[in-house]
Amino acid sequence: MYAIVDIETTGGFAGKSKITEIAIVIHDGEKEVETYETLINPEQLVPSYITGLTGITQQMVDDAPVFADVAAEINDILSDKIFVAHNVSFDYSFVKRALESEGYMFNNKKLCTVRLSRQIIPGHRSYSLGNLCESLGIQIDNRHRAGGDAKATAILFRQLLEKDEDTVRAALKHNSKETILPPNLPKAEFLALPESPGVYYFLDAQGEVIYVGKAINIKKRIISHFSGTSKNNRNQAIRNEIHHIDYELTGNELIALVLESQEIKRLWPKYNRSQKYIANQWGVYKYEDRQGYIRF
Structure with a gap:
């Protein structure tokens, strides 16, 4: 029923x-x-x-x-x-x-x-x-x-x-994943995702990148995006807008971290919040003290 x-x-x-x-x-x-x-x-x-x-x-x-x-x-x-x-x-x-x-x-x-x-x-x-x-x-x-x-x-x-x-x-089969996938994402694209380190891209209907993420296991990380109920309005919006998923393998987590940071700044995806703005949290400064010594 x-x-x-x-x-x-x-x-x-x-x-x-x-x-x-x-x-x-x-x-x-x-x-x-x-x-x-x-x-x-x-x-x-x-x-x-x-x-x-x-x-x-x-x-x-x-x-x-x-x-x-x-x-x-x-x-x-x-x-x-x-x-x-x-x-x-x-x-x-x-x-x-x-x-x-x-x-x-x-x-x-x-x-x-x-x-x-x-x-x-x-x-x-x-x-x-x-x-x-x-x-x-x-x-x-x-x-x-x-x-x-x-x-x-x-x-x-x-x-x-x-x-x-x-x-x-x-x-309805337990392992089909149909019930957790976003409504507009082709199942074939999900099944083709690798279980390797890399960077993944969520794309909307026009092919624009709306979110960039990194993972040690791309498929497992993407499943975690979709399983369970939405915790906030942003997650629900992302889910509804995803039409395609792209990815780039990096071989290890370190390169995935670096590439993710670069791609967020390059593509400026609408649903990424962190890493968009560069904050100067430290610096090296040269100055002359009162005795005339040059110091850092």
């Missing part, structure tokens, strides 16, 4: 923002079995730009239940289901954090319809939910609301299952 989930939130990452609306469509692989939808009081302000995007106002959520009031029901609905969402890491991280904050253990298997769509129906100009549904003739009622987007994702998921159920099964 699949639980197709969509949420609306007060912001971009689970460490700081909260859920304002959740919709769940229970699917048996052929048809909808059950639906659940509710607004949620996030117990924090809903930013105006979120209201502009979703139509959810502060007044709407002020009278809604807080998550603690619906946590048991949501946990029961999701229990033993495969968690499905469009860009699943986003929705999963919020739901997991919210449930665990209420004392529930949450570690469901998950599937990303962005990744599945890229494999099963390649060649689309965009794999955002709106553009993909438009290309496939799937109507979205109430766009950017949890109920409308969840129902559209359910229709998309059913079509993907009809086209290639084997790809879905393969993605």
